[in-house]
Amino acid sequence: MTAPSPIKGRLPLREVLPDLVIGRWPTGALNSLTDVPGVLVHTQSIRKPKTDKHHEINTGVTTILPRKNWFDQACYAGYFRFNGSGEMTGSHWLDETGLLNSPIIITNSFAVGSCYSGVYEWAMREKATKDGLADWFLLPVIAETFDGHMSDIGALAHQVQSHHVVAGIDNASSAKVEQGNTGGGTGMLSLGHKGGTGSSSRVIPGIYAGVDGGEKRKASFTVAALAQCNFGAKRDFRIGGVPIGRLMMEEDAKKEAAAATTAEGAEPARSSLIVVLATDCPLHPVQVQRLAKRATVGMSRVGGWGGNSSGDIFIAFSTASEVPRDPEYTWSATVGQKIDIVQDVTLNALFEAAADATEEAILNALCMAETIKGPLGAGNDFPALDLDRVRRMMNKYL
Numbered sequence: 001m002t003a004p005s006p007i008k009g010r011l012p013l014r015e016v017l018p019d020l021v022i023g024r025w026p027t028g029a030l031n032s033l034t035d036v037p038g039v040l041v042h043t044q045s046i047r048k049p050k051t052d053k054h055h056e057i058n059t060g061v062t063t064i065l066p067r068k069n070w071f072d073q074a075c076y077a078g079y080f081r082f083n084g085s086g087e088m089t090g091s092h093w094l095d096e097t098g099l100l101n102s103p104i105i106i107t108n109s110f111a112v113g114s115c116y117s118g119v120y121e122w123a124m125r126e127k128a129t130k131d132g133l134a135d136w137f138l139l140p141v142i143a144e145t146f147d148g149h150m151s152d153i154g155a156l157a158h159q160v161q162s163h164h165v166v167a168g169i170d171n172a173s174s175a176k177v178e179q180g181n182t183g184g185g186t187g188m189l190s191l192g193h194k195g196g197t198g199s200s201s202r203v204i205p206g207i208y209a210g211v212d213g214g215e216k217r218k219a220s221f222t223v224a225a226l227a228q229c230n231f232g233a234k235r236d237f238r239i240g241g242v243p244i245g246r247l248m249m250e251e252d253a254k255k256e257a258a259a260a261t262t263a264e265g266a267e268p269a270r271s272s273l274i275v276v277l278a279t280d281c282p283l284h285p286v287q288v289q290r291l292a293k294r295a296t297v298g299m300s301r302v303g304g305w306g307g308n309s310s311g312d313i314f315i316a317f318s319t320a321s322e323v324p325r326d327p328e329y330t331w332s333a334t335v336g337q338k339i340d341i342v343q344d345v346t347l348n349a350l351f352e353a354a355a356d357a358t359e360e361a362i363l364n365a366l367c368m369a370e371t372i373k374g375p376l377g378a379g380n381d382f383p384a385l386d387l388d389r390v391r392r393m394m395n396k397y398l
């Protein structure tokens with residue numbers, strides 16, 4: 001049998017392992033969060049070499065707009081905290097109302113404040129009164145993971161600033177999300193390798209079941225995930241159920257003929273994981289919160305189990321309904337618009353799609369990430385996933 005040609009560059013999971021099957025639902029056209037109609041994304045990376053004033057900077061910010069007019073028309077949204085050693089601002093208001101009137105910004109742990117300010121700067125530029133006042137209420141949603149091994153996270157003047165968020169909101173688009181060392185995932189590590197940003201989507205069948213006496217009609221809905229991956233240990237790393245991390249460690253130990261690297265490994269499970277799930281399926285806030293929980297399944301399939309210092313926080317939103325920010329105020333209880341809602345007993349396909357899309361998004365982040373050097377880790381400490389090695393080792397299982 002002729003050996004396969006070496007893989008050139010970085011490729012997403014489906015191109016590395018075309019025979020691997022993750023779930024039974026097809027992907028969207030882009031296999032990306034932006035397959036959900038109306039969702040816009042922008043990624044910015046900040047890369048600076050070491051100088052006499054700072055060490056290497058490898059960081060960034062990811063901006064996700066649930067819809068273009070996110071400020072005026074809210075989405076139903078909910079979140080799930082699998083492990084809470086992390087931050088997602090605005091979560092109390094999500095609990096209180098189930099409404100998302102904010103971009104979702106993902107960055108590094110020390111840039112939460114800058115990103116929070118950036119959302120307000122955009123809002124004041126676009127939504128202030130003629131007198132320059134804010135007569136509205138806004139709680140930005142900012143989430144983070146720690147990139148201090150690959151970036152000088154304490155060099156605050158040289159990393160993410162509020163203007164990066166303003167630019168992200170201005171320039172967010174429906175293009176396929178860039179993956180790997182991009183956006184907030186630029187300096188992240190995952191499962192013993194270079195981590196980063198990944199995305200994936202699934203399309204599932206649906207039926208509008210004759211609401212208000214109308215005829216039944218077929219439909220399709222998209223569920224998509226974006227993951228910022230900075231979690232896990234190599235010994236736990238799995239692809240399609242194969243313990244590839246452990247197999248790599250055993251193979252390395254045999255080559256070195258030493259006990260320095262063992263199948264058990266001394267490497268700690270690193271933190272953290274942020275997953276954003278989006279759908280155009282009509283869900284109410286409790287249903288969206290339930291959807292967010294299913295990201296945990298995708299995380300566990302690749303080897304994550306929510307270590308003590310891992311901030312594993314997942315947020316989901318539905319774009320199906322538009323909830324006005326400022327309907328006419330009255331002391332009377334006023335009935336607003338009618339909305340479509342999925343029947344709870346038919347949610348299984350959405351749950352399944354959320355788990356599958358999360359799993360593939362994480363693996364795409366690893367497959368697309370490239371080796372970099374940071375202040376606390378050289379490239380050989382946390383290398384990019386060796387795609388040729390992955391293909392060779394996985395072929396016997398496919």
